Amino acid sequence: MEENKPASERQVFCLSGPSHLTAVDWNNFNHRRSIAASLVQGVYILERDRQQNRRDDRAHAPPWWDSFGFRLIGPLVDDVDSSIFGAIYEFKSFTSEFNRSAQNAPDYVIAFRGTINKSDTMSRDLKLDIRCVRNRLHESSRFQLAMQAVRSIIDVAGTKSIWLAGHSLGSAISLLVGKNVTKMGYSVEAYLFNPPFSASIEIIKDGKLKDGVRITTSIVKAGLAAAKGRHWSPQPGDTFMSLSKWVPYLFVNPADPICSGYIGYFEHRKKMEELRAGKIERIATLNSLLKSNSEPLHLLLSANLTINLSKSPDFKRAHGIHQWWDPNFDGQSELHEYM
Template sequence: MEDMKQRKKEEKPTSSRQIFCLSGPLHLTSVDWNNFHDRRSVAASLVQGVYILERDRQENRTDPVAHAPPWWEFFNFQLVHILVDDVDNSIFGAIYEFKFSNFNHNHSAQKSPHYVVAFRGTINKSNTRSRDLKLDFLCVRNRLHESSRFQQAMQAVESIFAVAENSRIWLTGHSLGSAISLLVGKNMTKMGYNVEAYLFNPPFLSAPVEGIKSEKLKHGIRFTSSVVKAGLAAAVKGLNHNHNKHNNHRPEKDESFSSLSGWKPYLFVNPADLISSGYIGYFEHRKKMEEIGAGKIEKIATQNSMGSLLSSSEQRDIEPLHLIPSAYLTINMRHSPNFKHAHGIHQWWDPSFFGLSELHEYNPYVLCTG
C-alpha cells in the first residue's frame, strides 16, 4: 500500500497540451496543401511532435502509451529519424517523411512536402534546462553556429538534400528551434538549394523596442539606430577594404546578405512576445524609411546589428543570425493573456486563429516592401 502511494506521488501529471486528441488541430481531417493556414498548422504540429518526443523520453513513455506519434501520424507523416543532442542526450529535432497514397493524393498534394525537418525550442525542465539555456545564450551572442546541436542539424539537412535533392523539403522550428532552422536555411540557400521554412516565434536579437507605447518614440529610436548603424558599417567597411588589399578577398557582408534576398521564409510572431516581436518593427521600419527618402541608409542598416558592429573584428565578420532580407511575416492579432501564451507554439494551429500576413522583399538595388 505504501509503495502504491509512493508511486502515485512520483507520477507526474500529463499536460493536456501534450495529448493530440485534447489540444491538436483535429479540424484538419483533410489538409489542403494550397491553403497557407493548413500548412502553418501542420508545420506547427510537427514541431510540437518534437517537443513531445523529448517529453516522452523524459517520462519513459514508449509505445503504445507514447504521446508523440499522433502529432505527425494524423497528417500522414512517418518519423524517419530523430536528432539527439550529444551533450545531454535530449531529442531536439526530427525528420518526417510524407506518406503519399491514393487517399491523400488530391489536387493539392503537389504542394505537400516530401520531408520536414523540425526543431523544438527550450524545455524548462531539469533534464534539458541547462543545455537549452546555454544554447539560448549562444544564440543571443550570435554564436549558435558554434554549437554541436546546430552542426548536427546542418549535417542532417545536407544529408537529406544529398539523397533527395529534387524533393520538397521543409524546415520548421519554434523559438530556439526556429533560430536553428533560420541558420540552416540561410546556409542551404547560399549553397543553391531551395528550402521552404516555417519559423514560429523566431528570436529577434535586439533591444525590445516593440514594448514602447509611443509610435513616434519608437520610430525615433529606430531612425537614430539606423543612422548610427549605417555610419558604423561604412567605417568598418573602409577598414575591411584596406585589410583585404593585403589578404585574400572575402565576400563583403552586403554581398552575403543580398545573396539571400530571393529566399522568403515564413515568420510567425506575436506582438506580445518580446522575444520575436522585433521582426514587426524591423520590416515596418524599412517601409517608413523608404517613404521618407532614407532607403539608402536603411539598406545598409537592415543587414547590420549594433552588437556585431561594436564587437571584435573576428565576430564582426559573422552575419547577424536574426537579420534576413525577405520574409512572409504573419502577425497573430488575437489578444494573448500572458507571455507564455504569446510565445507558445499552440497558438499557430488554433482554428480560431486571426492574423495579418505580408510579404516583405529586399531588392539589392532598390529597397522595397510589397
C-alpha cells in the first residue's frame, strides 16, 4: 500500500472539482449532473485515500460530498481485495442559500467508481471489466454487495428519492442494479457516466456497413421471435413494461470507444422508426430481453442520452469523470423512449 504520497491535483476538490457551483439549484439538470459525478469521484478518492493511508485531516475525499450537503453513511468494500468500490451518501436535511430548492435533492445516493489502474485494485477491477464484456457482472460478489446496499436503503427509506450513480465499471454496476430494482417495482433515478457498451458490432468502422448489420440483426431477431410464438407486444405484468418506463440518464463521449456505442444504438432505433420498421425493432428488442440468460448488460429500452460535444484530446479525457462537471461543458441531450 502506498503511503505519504502527495495527492495529484485531480484528487483535490478545491483544485479540480466543480467549484463554480457556488449555489446549487436542484432543479437545474447541469447542477444535478455535476453533483452526481462529484459523488462518484468521492468514491475514487475514498479508495485512493485508503491506498495512500490518508486519514482524518489528511483525507481528500470528504469535500467531494460535504460541499453539496451530503454525509457519508459508509463505504462499500469489495470482499476480494478489500478495496472501496462504492459509497452510500445521505443528504443533510437543511436549506441554505447554497442549496436552493433543496426539497428536490435526493435523500440518498449510492455511487460506484470505475477501474483504478493501481496495483491495489487493478487485478480485481480488470477481471470485473471482463465480466462486463461477457455479460457476467451479475455473478460477481461486488454486484451482490451493491444490490444488498441498495435494498437496505430501500428498506429504510421506502419510496424516498434515491439516486444511483456510477462511472465506467461503476456505471455498469449502477445500470445492472437499476434494472433489477426496477423489475422489483421500485423507482430509482440513475446517472450513468461512460457506461460500457459491450457489442461486437462496434468494431465495424464503415458506417453504412454497420447500419446494414444492425438492420439485418433486427430483422433476424424479430423473425426468430415470431417463429417461437413470442408476444408481439408487452403484456401487463411483464418486467418489460416496468423497464420501458425506467429512464436513466446516460452520459457518453463520442471519442470514448467504451461508451460511444450507445450513440449508434439509439440512432439505429430512430432510423428504424423513420423507415417505418419500428415494430420490427421493438420485437427484436423484446426478443433480446426475454433471453434472460444472455441479456446484454447494455440493453436499455428508454434513456435520456447526453453526448459531450466538446473535443477530447485523448482517451483519458474522453473517458474521464472530470468532463461531466466542467463549467464549459457543451452537451446535447435527447430523450429516447420505448413506445
